[in-house]
Amino acid sequence: MTMASPVRMAFDPAGTMLPVDRILPVRVIRPETRKSPQYQRLMASIRELGIIEPLMVHPAPGANGDQQRYSLLDGHTRLDIAKALGHAQVFCLLATDDEAFTYNHKVNKVAPIQEHFMIMKALQNGVPEERIATTLNVDVAAIRQKRDLLNGVCPEAVTLLRDRRVTAAAIRELRRVTPMRQIEMAELMVAANNFSTSYAKCLIAGTAEKDLVGAEKAKVLPGMKPEDLARMEREMEVLGREFRLVEESYGQNTLQLVLAVAYLRKLLENGGIVRYLSQHHGDVLREFQKLVETPDLKATP
Numbered sequence: 001m002t003m004a005s006p007v008r009m010a011f012d013p014a015g016t017m018l019p020v021d022r023i024l025p026v027r028v029i030r031p032e033t034r035k036s037p038q039y040q041r042l043m044a045s046i047r048e049l050g051i052i053e054p055l056m057v058h059p060a061p062g063a064n065g066d067q068q069r070y071s072l073l074d075g076h077t078r079l080d081i082a083k084a085l086g087h088a089q090v091f092c093l094l095a096t097d098d099e100a101f102t103y104n105h106k107v108n109k110v111a112p113i114q115e116h117f118m119i120m121k122a123l124q125n126g127v128p129e130e131r132i133a134t135t136l137n138v139d140v141a142a143i144r145q146k147r148d149l150l151n152g153v154c155p156e157a158v159t160l161l162r163d164r165r166v167t168a169a170a171i172r173e174l175r176r177v178t179p180m181r182q183i184e185m186a187e188l189m190v191a192a193n194n195f196s197t198s199y200a201k202c203l204i205a206g207t208a209e210k211d212l213v214g215a216e217k218a219k220v221l222p223g224m225k226p227e228d229l230a231r232m233e234r235e236m237e238v239l240g241r242e243f244r245l246v247e248e249s250y251g252q253n254t255l256q257l258v259l260a261v262a263y264l265r266k267l268l269e270n271g272g273i274v275r276y277l278s279q280h281h282g283d284v285l286r287e288f289q290k291l292v293e294t295p296d297l298k299a300t301p
Contacts, residue, residue: 012094015054018070019089020082023057025072029080037137043081044137051078051090058095071098112171113162116149123147154179160186166195173200181211265292 033039045052055075059068072079073095082090110118122132129147133140149168150158152175161171166189174182185203189195267273268288277285 010096011056012096015091015093017089018057018092020079020087022068023055023070023072023079023090023092024060025076025079027076029076033077034080039077039081041137042077043084045135046078046081047085048131048135051082053078055079055090055092056095057092058098070094073098111163111165112146112149112168113158113164113166116146117162119143119146151175154182157182157186160190161195164190164195167197167200169197170195170200173197173204176204176212177207178211178213181207261291261294264288268292 053075055078056073057070058073060071070092079090119132123129129140129143133143136143145168149171153171156179157174160183170189174185177185185200185207188203189199192199274285277288
C-alpha cells in the first residue's frame with residue numbers, strides 16, 4: 001500500500017503585515033455597498049476589534065522587495081474599511097496560487113439560535129452588552145433580545161432548530177405553547193423546511209387549547225369564530241400526523257424508486273425490448289424513457 005502524498009498548503013500560515021497601498025484590489029466597492037447594514041456592521045466590528053479574518057493576497061508579477069505589489073484575492077470589503085479607518089497596514093496571508101475561487105466560496109450565515117449562544121458565551125467571558133452592541137453596530141436592546149431569545153423554549157425544541165434559519169419571531173411564538181407542543185412544532189417546521197414566522201403562527205392557530213400556556217388559553221384570531229378555530233385545530237392535527245408518516249416513508253420510497261428506475265434503464269438498453277415496446281406500447285415506452293432520464297432518480301454507481 002502506497003502512502004498518500006501530503007496535501008500542499010494553499011497559503012503561508014505565518015502571514016505578514018503589508019502596507020495597504022501595496023495591495024491591489026481587483027474589484028471596486030460600490031457606494032451603495034458602503035451604505036448597507038452589513039458594511040456598517042463590519043466597520044463597527046473592525047473599529048472595535050480590528051480585522052479578525054486576514055486578507056488573502058498573492059504577489060503580483062513585476063517588482064520585488066520594497067516595490068512588490070500584491071493582488072487581493074479575498075477581503076475587498078475589509079481592505080476598503082481599513083483604508084476608511086486610516087489603517088496603514090493590515091495582516092495578510094500569502095497565497096501560493098493566484099486564484100480567488102477557494103476563499104469564502106461557501107458562506108453560511110449564522111442562525112439566530114447560534115447567534116444567541118455566541119452572545120451568551122461573550123457575556124459569560126465578561127464582555128459587556130454595550131461593547132457587543134457597539135461591535136455589531138446595533139442597539140443594546142437588540143443584544144438583550146438575542147440574549148433572552150430562548151427563554152421559555154424547551155431544550156429539545158432548541159436542539160431541533162439550532163442550525164436552522166428559523167426567524168427570531170418564530171422562536172418567540174414557541175413560548176406560547178407547552179414544551180411537548182414546542183417539540184411537535186419544531187419537528188413540523190423541520191419536516192416542511194419552513195421556518196418562517198407566518199408558518200409558526202399557523203401552527204399556533206392549529207394548537208389545541210390544552211397545549212396553550214398562560215394568557216394564550218383565550219386564543220382569539222381576528223375574523224375567526226370559535227368553531228372555525230376548532231376545525232382548524234382538528235385539520236392541523238391530522239395534517240401533522242400525515243406529514244410525519246410521509247416523512248418516515250420518504251427515504252424508503254425514494255430508494256425503491258431509484259432501484260426501479262435503474263432496472264428500467266437496464267431493460268431499455270436491450271434493443272429487442274425497445275423495439276417491441278415501440279411497436280406495441282409506444283406510450284409506455286415514452287413514459288419509461290422520461291423516468292430513466294430524470295436526473296434525481298439516477299442511482300449512484
